Amino acid sequence: MVEKFNATKGFDQKHNETEKTYLPSSAQLLDRFRDHAAKTIQQPYLSHPSEDYSLRLRHTTSASKPDKIDATLKSRGEIVETGLSRDEFTAPVTVNKYQFYNANLPTVHKQRSSPLEAIDIDFYADGYTHVESEEPVAWRRFLNEFDLSDTDFEDVTGEVFTDNEWRAHQQYRREHGGREAFSPHREFETDIALGTILQYAKSRVNISRGRIPVVRLYGRSGSGKSHQLDLLRTGLREHDVPSQVISTDDYNVGTTELTRQNGGLHPANFDHAGVYDLAAASRDTARLLNGESIRDRRFDFATSEPAYGNERVAPPDNTVLFVEGLWARHDTFDFADLTFEIETPLATAIGRRITRDLIDRPEFADPSSNLGYYLECAEPEYRGV
Incomplete structure (x- = not known):
């Protein structure tokens, strides 16, 4: 039986992300924020949607800040009153390792505007746009400050088309004649x-x-x-x-x-x-x-x-x-x-390893360090590089 992050007590708060996703009623509604999209994001995935965990790399460029490269592992989570609740762990990744992994992976490309804290507007390369809100208070403030209303948006939290990993794999199949980047995960027989x-x-x-x-x-x-x-x-x-x-x-x-x-x-x-x-x-x-x-x-x-x-x-x-x-x-x-x-698969293995440490040795567990070590050392060794 595969252990899930959300089934474990004691560390959910520390590593939890809960957010809602909103779809604008028209493509033009958020155009005024596009010019202020300060971040350009390239986000390749090392996981398949059939797994219990998603694993993505992210390269963020900004005119005002140095480039940032990191990796994030997320549980699939569950829908709660305040949004999609997931456990997530993030670690920095070196340029060399980003290049090592980022070879023909399913990838999303987007620009991000963050007009308020806890509010992100993502403009995807394929024309799709949505808003992510990590706090109900931030969402109300966003609507009020920019003369918007709830009727301008549809709450699409948890819908498959809002998932970055799903979108990355969909685009990959379009570009590769329907082929999958990774085989769907099957348990050992x-x-x-x-x-x-x-x-x-x-x-x-x-x-x-x-x-x-x-x-x-x-x-x-x-x-x-x-x-x-x-x-x-x-x-x-x-x-x-x-x-x-x-x-x-x-x-x-x-x-x-x-x-x-x-x-x-x-x-x-x-x-x-x-x-x-x-x-x-x-x-x-x-x-x-x-x-x-x-x-x-x-x-x-x-x-x-x-x-x-x-x-x-x-x-x-x-x-x-x-x-x-x-x-x-x-x-x-x-x-x-x-x-x-x-x-x-890689994401599932890392997820199980981190979960095991958090359950069996919580006083020594450091999920972010574990994730970084796995990507920087353990996985390249396993691949024989």
Whole structure:
């Protein structure tokens, strides 16, 4: 079950945006504000409307201010009395990373006039115009100060055509012969994967490369790897098939070693391959397959250093051995019999990761920093750049 931002208590106020959207009764009604549209906005999307979260980049240019580039992750939200209520998280993005992502993405182009605080008038390149109001008081003031009335506008809050992401994808399809920029998100098919694994585990003839079948499971941070692993292991137990796990995440070399490798500077990127002793993970996997015992290890989040536990005996012949983790995709584990990628889209993965931190470790959670780190470091590493 996918957790939603709005289902979580305690941080909605801090990261919440609630706004109403109004459509003018005529195209000319707001023309007087067009000349005062001080901001030009280019807004590409890294998400698909079928996802639980939207993720957009934004490049804002203005004659009076330096260019601004940022990223915003939003929940789909819900309609409440005061408008569309969504949780949102914003982080700055470097020019290099903006250029890295902004390649043939669904994009909206618009000019923005902000005649009052909490009032934005957006003039889109395709001729569409609407007004966004973040506060009822600001909306009344806007009408009064500019000699307008409620009858001049239609409240279209929540209508699909007002959604920037939807408009970006609609324009993309028009320009690309109806093709989608991204495939609509489909959840990992656990039952199909389980059936395939059982063919290896239950075969009367050993069809695995080694003594027991090895199953590799990887995906982005926040993709749901651990959840899918739990489901697969539960399914195997229901068929009387035991399993063990080697997690590449447990082979993190620790902050002390990373600082040494980084010339004494505290590391900034914790997602590159050098963070993990993949050679040791591969050796331990080989030992288990050869019937040898290994020393259990894990990463201690309290100290940010590796920790070692008891001896782990080799699994019996009727066992499935999972190699799981962000770097389980590394070619050092190409000896696996089966490989499954949890292909969770970027926006959904980031949303799940931020939600998980806010629920499990709220005292340490920093959604804006997490979003920035994911886009600057984690995702480029995952893409192998």
